[in-house]
Amino acid sequence: MNNKELLARREKALGKGAPLFYREPINIIRGEGVYLFDDTGKRYIDMYNNVPCVGHAHPHVVEAMLKQAGTLNVHSRYLHESIVKYAERLAFHHDKSLTTTVFTCTGTEANEVAIMIARCSTGGRGIICTDAAYHGNSEEIRKLTHTPVGGKGEVRSIPFPQTYRPLQAGVSEAELTELYLAEVRRVIEEFAAAGIKLAGMLVCSILANEGLPNIPAGFMPRAVEMVREAGGLFIADEVQAGLCRSGRWWGYEVTGFIPDIVSMGKPLGNGFPLAGVIASEDLVNLFRASTRYFNTFASSPLQAAVGNAVLDVLEKEKLCENSADVGAYLRSRLAPLPARYDSIADIRGHGLFVGLEWVSDRTTKTPDKRGAAEAANRLKDKGFLVANAGALGNVLKIRPPLVFARQHADTFVDALDEVLQDMYGNS
Amino acid sequence: MNNKELLARREKALGKGAPLFYREPINIIRGEGVYLFDDTGKRYIDMYNNVPCVGHAHPHVVEAMLKQAGTLNVHSRYLHESIVKYAERLAFHHDKSLTTTVFTCTGTEANEVAIMIARCSTGGRGIICTDAAYHGNSEEIRKLTHTPVGGKGEVRSIPFPQTYRPLQAGVSEAELTELYLAEVRRVIEEFAAAGIKLAGMLVCSILANEGLPNIPAGFMPRAVEMVREAGGLFIADEVQAGLCRSGRWWGYEVTGFIPDIVSMGKPLGNGFPLAGVIASEDLVNLFRASTRYFNTFASSPLQAAVGNAVLDVLEKEKLCENSADVGAYLRSRLAPLPARYDSIADIRGHGLFVGLEWVSDRTTKTPDKRGAAEAANRLKDKGFLVANAGALGNVLKIRPPLVFARQHADTFVDALDEVLQDMYGNS
Numbered sequence: 001m002n003n004k005e006l007l008a009r010r011e012k013a014l015g016k017g018a019p020l021f022y023r024e025p026i027n028i029i030r031g032e033g034v035y036l037f038d039d040t041g042k043r044y045i046d047m048y049n050n051v052p053c054v055g056h057a058h059p060h061v062v063e064a065m066l067k068q069a070g071t072l073n074v075h076s077r078y079l080h081e082s083i084v085k086y087a088e089r090l091a092f093h094h095d096k097s098l099t100t101t102v103f104t105c106t107g108t109e110a111n112e113v114a115i116m117i118a119r120c121s122t123g124g125r126g127i128i129c130t131d132a133a134y135h136g137n138s139e140e141i142r143k144l145t146h147t148p149v150g151g152k153g154e155v156r157s158i159p160f161p162q163t164y165r166p167l168q169a170g171v172s173e174a175e176l177t178e179l180y181l182a183e184v185r186r187v188i189e190e191f192a193a194a195g196i197k198l199a200g201m202l203v204c205s206i207l208a209n210e211g212l213p214n215i216p217a218g219f220m221p222r223a224v225e226m227v228r229e230a231g232g233l234f235i236a237d238e239v240q241a242g243l244c245r246s247g248r249w250w251g252y253e254v255t256g257f258i259p260d261i262v263s264m265g266k267p268l269g270n271g272f273p274l275a276g277v278i279a280s281e282d283l284v285n286l287f288r289a290s291t292r293y294f295n296t297f298a299s300s301p302l303q304a305a306v307g308n309a310v311l312d313v314l315e316k317e318k319l320c321e322n323s324a325d326v327g328a329y330l331r332s333r334l335a336p337l338p339a340r341y342d343s344i345a346d347i348r349g350h351g352l353f354v355g356l357e358w359v360s361d362r363t364t365k366t367p368d369k370r371g372a373a374e375a376a377n378r379l380k381d382k383g384f385l386v387a388n389a390g391a392l393g394n395v396l397k398i399r400p401p402l403v404f405a406r407q408h409a410d411t412f413v414d415a416l417d418e419v420l421q422d423m424y425g426n427s
Numbered sequence: 428m429n430n431k432e433l434l435a436r437r438e439k440a441l442g443k444g445a446p447l448f449y450r451e452p453i454n455i456i457r458g459e460g461v462y463l464f465d466d467t468g469k470r471y472i473d474m475y476n477n478v479p480c481v482g483h484a485h486p487h488v489v490e491a492m493l494k495q496a497g498t499l500n501v502h503s504r505y506l507h508e509s510i511v512k513y514a515e516r517l518a519f520h521h522d523k524s525l526t527t528t529v530f531t532c533t534g535t536e537a538n539e540v541a542i543m544i545a546r547c548s549t550g551g552r553g554i555i556c557t558d559a560a561y562h563g564n565s566e567e568i569r570k571l572t573h574t575p576v577g578g579k580g581e582v583r584s585i586p587f588p589q590t591y592r593p594l595q596a597g598v599s600e601a602e603l604t605e606l607y608l609a610e611v612r613r614v615i616e617e618f619a620a621a622g623i624k625l626a627g628m629l630v631c632s633i634l635a636n637e638g639l640p641n642i643p644a645g646f647m648p649r650a651v652e653m654v655r656e657a658g659g660l661f662i663a664d665e666v667q668a669g670l671c672r673s674g675r676w677w678g679y680e681v682t683g684f685i686p687d688i689v690s691m692g693k694p695l696g697n698g699f700p701l702a703g704v705i706a707s708e709d710l711v712n713l714f715r716a717s718t719r720y721f722n723t724f725a726s727s728p729l730q731a732a733v734g735n736a737v738l739d740v741l742e743k744e745k746l747c748e749n750s751a752d753v754g755a756y757l758r759s760r761l762a763p764l765p766a767r768y769d770s771i772a773d774i775r776g777h778g779l780f781v782g783l784e785w786v787s788d789r790t791t792k793t794p795d796k797r798g799a800a801e802a803a804n805r806l807k808d809k810g811f812l813v814a815n816a817g818a819l820g821n822v823l824k825i826r827p828p829l830v831f832a833r834q835h836a837d838t839f840v841d842a843l844d845e846v847l848q849d850m851y852g853n854s
Contacts, residue, residue, distance in 0.1 A: 007506065009515070010511045012526065012708060013528065014510070014711075015529065017715030018726070019719065019721050020504050025504075028501060028505040028506070029499060029507070031498070031499045031501060036499075036501070049501060051502065051723060051724075052501065057496065057499065061496075062497045065492065065493070066493040066496075069489045069492055069493075069698075070489045071456075072456060072463075072483065073458070073484070073697075074458060074478075075476070077446050077448040078455040079430055079434065079447070079452050079453065080455065081433055083441070084436050084441065087440035087441055100442045101440065101442075102442065102445075105536075105700040105724070106532050106533070106536065106724060116566065137720055138566070138567060139565070139567035140565060140566035140567055265723075271500040271501065272496075272500075273699075273724035273725075281442065284442035285444065288442045288445060289443070291564075292444070292446065295564060296478060296692075297478075297533060297698070297699075
């Protein structure tokens, strides 16, 4: 069957508008390590997928899944050691104040639980987020998606902190930090004025969906302080930022703060639905007593087997170190591009999560979503999978599996250079 | 490690109050077909778990999972035929009006999507549910959990329809149907009076959590009509009722109605996190256009492989027929009990989903939650896993994997008889 026929069947079976990448969608049939292969046998270097963090079809993870699925997979109202061990191992890699985990199946569910923990422990309802975030797809969590600044509800936003398009031009970074902190204070005061008790603030530790901005120095730890002083809890969404993506185990280590509650997701199961929330024992005990939370498919022996296998690989193959090392190398290889192409205005990121800011005019910083999307499509043709993203859709998102190596970075940068030459001419 | 030590570690790692079954929790380490085995080697007949519907560790499902996990598991923004095929196969088993599926990872997420579909297509917000339901654990779906009759919000309930503790004593079943329909009408009118446009009604097709009541004849199809006339859509929650559990493919076939939207979950993946919502193409297209819904772990090749494998087994091993046949046999073997034991006041159910209503007084119908829980604990000691459930916690819930056979029913009924004799003496 050709892709056109498959697409027609897909529209009937899954509905028109079930999201697809690329002008000409690709039919991926096999994966191995950093490689994906389509139905014509074409090989791609996967530079987009953070979920298969230890690489596509990693044999240790597949073996662990097989062994457990062939032995036992049942819900968590019976005792089972493996999920306890998995929770202990996750806690080991976190700050020591974070000890106790509630498992879920998806990042959306993790953020649901994170907010419930904040609300039931503070007695408040008000949540502060940023204005260009995405934290999940449920009715409640959708309130945190591209939340306009201002508003009257229980969820209110601040303009996301960044240095590239700052809240005010011509100020120092230290002043900028104060300006963004003033936004946090503003929302806290507006909640108070509206009689809405603060529950907390929920942000991605590295502001991934906002476009990986450089955050004005000191903003994160000072925002944490400010939220706590106002009686709220600080929730770090590590669904994208966590598990070695940033070159550290958790994004909050990179942006320098210690959250009260952490939601985790995407990479935990290398594609197996596995997510969760870690917090202090007291917070989790109170949440459990208040809600009697139960999640049929979560905390299962199968989730545990897969999660433990992913941790085995991360630890054994030293993928956190690889993420830091190859990420830095990739950024060093990309560094000359802004001088050669006006369209590439900014290169940002942490570890193996890099964003290239695409503009049509350097002075006005006019976002060029079209250019970034065009580049993604051309790179796909050359065998490299990336996508455009960010608050304005103009950031080329580079986020390969953590087994990505220096030679992959080299071939990618060469291909990107060719694409840029084709699009914008020699320079 | 003994169970006491494991329990202490579990409380630290997962929090106190992470739900557990039985006075003395059991440490299950292996499953096969209808059997579960604990760490002492003790074998149990699993009469509770609906999730592993084709049996624990079914080799065909394990093999399909292994093969796919070793080949490819990636999100759904690339084309892949298997998820399309799986959606087509699900649609084949549904009423022909239901054609198009949105996949999710959990039943909670499925009910989230179901309600969003109803809301975005009707423009309404009001949802009618029953007063003793459970449909999931998110902030929005929790509003449908044990929702008191009356109320002022967007979610309002009716007393769940039943013949055992009827809304009014001494009336005929036909009159009872009218009384419960009047409750639906009342909520519709209260929404209208409050200026809340109706979105729809969401109920489990067989009212599983309510305690599997006998529903007054004609209630369901007439409630569907009434909701549609008021501009709403009817959502069947088939997370527990569906996929052959009731002796038919879907619970709505047993209770005689055709829903607009169906949420599905638990058994779809035999324990792999897989759930979804099926509706008409038009409804799903509108939902997709309105929300751009995307779910990272859903619609994946791995979900599809597992879902297809479960359908293979259900079809090949004729488990729908087995559910109907063995379920009827089990109820026929249980039928003499109420005459022998006053505590067993009612036997209800469909297919391999049976409820025994436990009372301390036949005349007053005083629910005996303690008796049902005691029986569940004693049956566990004898090697049979069941639990007490229902609106009042006094219904012994019997819901084995669908590979449950007549000889298992025989050994169970003998054991239950012994337990009843021990608890209440010979009769």
